[in-house]
Amino acid sequence: MPNTGEKPGQGTYKCRRCGEKVTLDETDDILPPCPNCEATEYDQA
Numbered sequence: 001m002p003n004t005g006e007k008p009g010q011g012t013y014k015c016r017r018c019g020e021k022v023t024l025d026e027t028d029d030i031l032p033p034c035p036n037c038e039a040t041e042y043d044q045a
Contacts, residue, residue, distance in 0.1 A: 004040035
């Protein structure tokens with residue numbers, strides 16, 4: 001389970017709390033807090 005502050009790689013990640021999706025375009029992008037609810041845990045979408 002990827003968390004805020006990690007570099008999980010390119011792809012789309014779905015917030016475990018509200019379902020908001022975040023897409024990382026680069027392999028070294030850092031996963032931000034959820035832009036909708038500020039949660040920090042994601043699942044790969």
